[in-house]
Amino acid sequence: MFEYAPAPESRALVTFQSSYGHFIGGKFTKPSNTYQTISPSTEQVLAEISTASAKDVDMAVKAARSAYEKVWSKLSGAERGKYLYRIARIIQERARELAIAETLNNGKPIKETRDADIPLVAAWFFYYAGWADKLDYAGFGVNPKAHGVAAQVIPWNFPLMMLAWKIAPALAAGNTVVLKPAETTPLTALLFAEICQQAGLPDGVVNIITGFGQTGADLIAHKDVNKVAFTGSTGVGRLIAKQIAGTNKKVTLELGGKAANIVFDDAPLDQAVEGIINGIFFNQGHVCCAGSRLLVQESIQDELMKKLKRRMETLKLGDPLDKNTDIGAINSKVQLDKITKLVKLGVKEGGEAWAPNCEIPKKGFWYAPTVITGVAATNTVAREEIFGPVLSVLTFRTPAEAVAKANNTPFGLSAGIWTEKGSRILKVADQLNAGVIWANTFNQFDPASPFGGFKESGYGREGGRHGLLAYLKGDN
Amino acid sequence: MRLDVKKTYKLFIGGKFPRSESGHTYELTNPKGEFVANVVLASRKDARDAVVAARAAQPGWEGATAYNRGQVLYRIAEMLEGRREQFVAEIRELTGATEIQANKEVVAAIDSWVWHAGWSDKVDSVAGSMNPVAGPFFNISTNQPTGVVAAFAPQKSSLVGLVNTIAPIIVTGNAVVVVASESLPLSAITLTEVLATSDLPGGVVNVLTGKEKDLSPWLASHQDVNAVDLEGTSDPVDLEIRAAETLKRVIRPGAFSRSGSLGSLQQILAFMEVKTVWHPKGH
Numbered sequence: 001m002f003e004y005a006p007a008p009e010s011r012a013l014v015t016f017q018s019s020y021g022h023f024i025g026g027k028f029t030k031p032s033n034t035y036q037t038i039s040p041s042t043e044q045v046l047a048e049i050s051t052a053s054a055k056d057v058d059m060a061v062k063a064a065r066s067a068y069e070k071v072w073s074k075l076s077g078a079e080r081g082k083y084l085y086r087i088a089r090i091i092q093e094r095a096r097e098l099a100i101a102e103t104l105n106n107g108k109p110i111k112e113t114r115d116a117d118i119p120l121v122a123a124w125f126f127y128y129a130g131w132a133d134k135l136d137y138a139g140f141g142v143n144p145k146a147h148g149v150a151a152q153v154i155p156w157n158f159p160l161m162m163l164a165w166k167i168a169p170a171l172a173a174g175n176t177v178v179l180k181p182a183e184t185t186p187l188t189a190l191l192f193a194e195i196c197q198q199a200g201l202p203d204g205v206v207n208i209i210t211g212f213g214q215t216g217a218d219l220i221a222h223k224d225v226n227k228v229a230f231t232g233s234t235g236v237g238r239l240i241a242k243q244i245a246g247t248n249k250k251v252t253l254e255l256g257g258k259a260a261n262i263v264f265d266d267a268p269l270d271q272a273v274e275g276i277i278n279g280i281f282f283n284q285g286h287v288c289c290a291g292s293r294l295l296v297q298e299s300i301q302d303e304l305m306k307k308l309k310r311r312m313e314t315l316k317l318g319d320p321l322d323k324n325t326d327i328g329a330i331n332s333k334v335q336l337d338k339i340t341k342l343v344k345l346g347v348k349e350g351g352e353a354w355a356p357n358c359e360i361p362k363k364g365f366w367y368a369p370t371v372i373t374g375v376a377a378t379n380t381v382a383r384e385e386i387f388g389p390v391l392s393v394l395t396f397r398t399p400a401e402a403v404a405k406a407n408n409t410p411f412g413l414s415a416g417i418w419t420e421k422g423s424r425i426l427k428v429a430d431q432l433n434a435g436v437i438w439a440n441t442f443n444q445f446d447p448a449s450p451f452g453g454f455k456e457s458g459y460g461r462e463g464g465r466h467g468l469l470a471y472l473k474g475d476n
Numbered sequence: 477m478r479l480d481v482k483k484t485y486k487l488f489i490g491g492k493f494p495r496s497e498s499g500h501t502y503e504l505t506n507p508k509g510e511f512v513a514n515v516v517l518a519s520r521k522d523a524r525d526a527v528v529a530a531r532a533a534q535p536g537w538e539g540a541t542a543y544n545r546g547q548v549l550y551r552i553a554e555m556l557e558g559r560r561e562q563f564v565a566e567i568r569e570l571t572g573a574t575e576i577q578a579n580k581e582v583v584a585a586i587d588s589w590v591w592h593a594g595w596s597d598k599v600d601s602v603a604g605s606m607n608p609v610a611g612p613f614f615n616i617s618t619n620q621p622t623g624v625v626a627a628f629a630p631q632k633s634s635l636v637g638l639v640n641t642i643a644p645i646i647v648t649g650n651a652v653v654v655v656a657s658e659s660l661p662l663s664a665i666t667l668t669e670v671l672a673t674s675d676l677p678g679g680v681v682n683v684l685t686g687k688e689k690d691l692s693p694w695l696a697s698h699q700d701v702n703a704v705d706l707e708g709t710s711d712p713v714d715l716e717i718r719a720a721e722t723l724k725r726v727i728r729p730g731a732f733s734r735s736g737s738l739g740s741l742q743q744i745l746a747f748m749e750v751k752t753v754w755h756p757k758g759h
Contacts, residue, residue, distance in 0.1 A: 238720055238723060255723070444613060449615050450607070455722075459723070466617065
């Protein structure tokens, strides 16, 4: 194996303020009730972040309502679209800075933020900008109406990308928003607030408030919110679905997953190995659609596992700012503890865990890429979302068994199929209960392509025309 | 003088006509308070049996071609047309409606089946898409039925509300357990005789009669139900909270109009899941 010289990206491009308030009505409030946000790879403090109280939430919703009534709902779609195009361009201009900021606050490798997260953020705004003056063609008839104020709560795994998935379609459809980023990764959302200022976006159209779960709950419960969009755990999604019962609020939920990545005996094995690696180790496995259950046809298990382990030996874990790093830091101590606990349980229940021998940095939160073999369908690591770089391996003999095992989960977000046989791909794809199916590829995302789950992985779609509909009122 | 042979009104589960396992019935009267029939009071066990039947029937129905499903729905319209007089008479007996009113309702119900039948092979043309992603990928989004749906027909409609509840659910390949209007269940029961003679596979539509309040909590919290249509329920907030436990799709009361001969594409799509498939283009 080659040794790589360190190739760190300079962090000089990014300056964080020492403390941040909320972004409400186009201005930052005075920081209050602050907590520290850190870099999970070094545990270094990056900035002080405010915790929004119910009063702050109310202020933000009022600002969004006022902007909706007085400005945004009166603008033509074409003008709204132009603001979104401006935002897309500024994101492209500041792409490297945003990538570094994201890597610092989240812990994911710079090659991912630089090549995946941030380009997708710009693409998302560019895509939905073009919808703003074409809503008549969205599918709800002529002149469909926006909901009004959208409350959006997003997770820490793709902080700015999740923001883009939420804000771009909401604004294109004519809504105004109050968005709460995750408590551990607020910084790129706050940089985005500056971008809104640079774009001259009317005050109050986008409001960003920071804080913990209570802030999110207060926001979703606010009486003057018309639309709720949440990405996060199934547990919280369930609470939200209960919380909004009996209201007129519309809701979309993007929740957990336990995707099967199915490898048939005729699959192109080297490509499949790359797909498996990408499926579970991309973003340290902090991906709701991660291919966390490898279903491999029994006859090729030994050969595939040999190739997979050999490939895992070459993964580079370490400084996320290093351009050669494949696996960065786990986002938080809490998440690291959860992963550790679940893997231990997986071994206790009969699985065999294996990880390449990689050096773990002394500071920060890290977990070596891990594969657990000999996993039964009833084992915890085959049923629960680990949300870390941990792959559970199960086997099957026939396509029917593969489908039955793949569908044997309350989740239904994504799945992978690896085979050279086109007719098999089409049949298996038909039978899998999952919202996104990657055949001979994995973890592809695009603003034109709807994303979202079946069953307990949530409801509604993000991306594409379908994603736009979630932010418009349907006719009956 | 010849004595009428009266009908025993039963449930419709898995294509069969069982009585309730509980043996309970309730008395149905006309607006003058006169006895009309003893109707089955379905129990929660009946509801569970109906879900099992629906789950068993669903994959086969989904797997039928869209052309086939369309023909079956059209066949239901044909069978209903042939029994128009019987439905008119039952509606009049139970509600006191005039012949013109009752006939209007039955005709709307027949036409609604025809309207829905035509959607089976058009939904994906209208609501699916080929997605122009920025890379060398074939990327397509289609719509797939949600699975098993528990539905509560509107309480104040004999037939057309029920048809506008069932048809949008089953046209795309879902199976349904539907609870009929508590006070107006006769048309629902007679409709099951139509369904049973329309080439509709047993278990795709299961009809329960009885008290909505007795059945709805169990169906809304049932782990093997994917969506609930709460139209005819009396405590939808409680039911929505129960449904949230397994993140069922919830259709709140009043979401769709159910009185006419034209349905709503959005109502059909409310019981469908968008599935997106990616494949590389290359070599």
